[in-house]
Amino acid sequence: MTDVPPLRIAPVSDADRDDLSALLIETVAANGSVGFMHPLPIADADAFWSQALASAARDERIILGAWQGERLAGTGTLVLAMAPSQPHRAELTKVMTAQSARGSGVGAALIAAIEQVARGHGKSLLTLDAAVIEGATTFYRRLGYRSAGDIPDYAYKPLGGLGATRIFWKSLDATMGAPGIGNPRVGDEAWMRRALELAERAVAEDDEIPVGAIVVSPEGEVIGEGWNRNIAEHDPSAHAEIVAMRRAGQALDNHRLVGCTLYVTLEPCAMCAMAAVHARIARVVYGANDSKTGAAGSVFDLLADPRHNHRVEVTGGVLADEAGTRLTNYFRAKRGKPPV
Numbered sequence: 001m002t003d004v005p006p007l008r009i010a011p012v013s014d015a016d017r018d019d020l021s022a023l024l025i026e027t028v029a030a031n032g033s034v035g036f037m038h039p040l041p042i043a044d045a046d047a048f049w050s051q052a053l054a055s056a057a058r059d060e061r062i063i064l065g066a067w068q069g070e071r072l073a074g075t076g077t078l079v080l081a082m083a084p085s086q087p088h089r090a091e092l093t094k095v096m097t098a099q100s101a102r103g104s105g106v107g108a109a110l111i112a113a114i115e116q117v118a119r120g121h122g123k124s125l126l127t128l129d130a131a132v133i134e135g136a137t138t139f140y141r142r143l144g145y146r147s148a149g150d151i152p153d154y155a156y157k158p159l160g161g162l163g164a165t166r167i168f169w170k171s172l173d174a175t176m177g178a179p180g181i182g183n184p185r186v187g188d189e190a191w192m193r194r195a196l197e198l199a200e201r202a203v204a205e206d207d208e209i210p211v212g213a214i215v216v217s218p219e220g221e222v223i224g225e226g227w228n229r230n231i232a233e234h235d236p237s238a239h240a241e242i243v244a245m246r247r248a249g250q251a252l253d254n255h256r257l258v259g260c261t262l263y264v265t266l267e268p269c270a271m272c273a274m275a276a277v278h279a280r281i282a283r284v285v286y287g288a289n290d291s292k293t294g295a296a297g298s299v300f301d302l303l304a305d306p307r308h309n310h311r312v313e314v315t316g317g318v319l320a321d322e323a324g325t326r327l328t329n330y331f332r333a334k335r336g337k338p339p340v
């Protein structure tokens, strides 16, 4: 057991400037997209924070710090000063977590604190942009942010090369509803175990990629099951989700699966996500993220796209490790390697 001192989150002061500069330089050196190129001279970092602190003193922005004991583990800025037509909006920027504090919940705690501050200032809409990198989308999606799209070649990354940026937004107004993201519910794990059993069958019976899916009716009955059958059926569309939704449609004598939940062991691809939208699936629960083709936020964000008439609630990460291990071992076996 390591002893992690409790996290303290509070507005920063001029006395914190050196620590803030060190964190900024560390972030830039690790290729974090916060507006600067590597190597960032300390004088430039100091100048940036001096200006930012002066802006905070004028109440144009609020800069929060997160400390673990004496150490500054993270920071995030809420820009309050907006155009006269946007008094309800604030912008999140310069969100940074020290490398040594990664994975300890500092980032999520900071965002939660910033949202509290925003509410206190009467803000109901938060916007931000983040470089399109693995992890960032998952992070913000888990906190209830929705992506509005990507802008290619938006900025140079600190270590070189143009990178895309993704625009996120979150309504703090409860009456607007919490679109897109939902927390796991009782029973999700049990249903996901059924889907994982189907993923096993994909390998055992068809030697296909281990992905399993089930469709559960609003009454709590399994009305469709499927696993990957692309190779066996010579069918490019025979993903587990499609197979399960096809069977569910047949079971209901209806192409709409209203109120149903789709459980799938791997984040759906674009095809399957759109099929779920067309079918009016109420909720998609998935296991492992798919950083190459995932369409529930990892690469595309189709299920939560506000341009659809139909909203699908999404919960990710249920039994993700088990689903991911099965996939890893399948591909390892294909290369003649032992399972992990």
Ligand SMILES: [Zn+2]
Pocket: 239, 240, 241, 268, 269, 270, 271, 272, 273
């Ligand atoms: Zn698919």
